[in-house]
Amino acid sequence: MSMWLLLIIAGVVLLVLGLAIEAAKILIWIGIAVLVISVIMHFVNRGRSRA
Numbered sequence: 001m002s003m004w005l006l007l008i009i010a011g012v013v014l015l016v017l018g019l020a021i022e023a024a025k026i027l028i029w030i031g032i033a034v035l036v037i038s039v040i041m042h043f044v045n046r047g048r049s050r051a
Contacts, residue, residue, distance in 0.1 A: 004038045004039075004041045007038030007041065008035060008038045014028075014034060015027070015031030
């Protein structure tokens with residue numbers, strides 16, 4: 001599996017856990033950060049593969 005796909009899956013899991021557990025608000029922000037980083041990595045790797 002690609003690294004960006006694993007990061008997206010991890011981000012979604014953290015986001016869902018963060019929404020499910022009211023006391024763990026930090027998981028929402030970690031999930032969002034992981035999702036954003038994985039999307040950026042996806043576009044960077046896609047740009048490199050075309051060049």
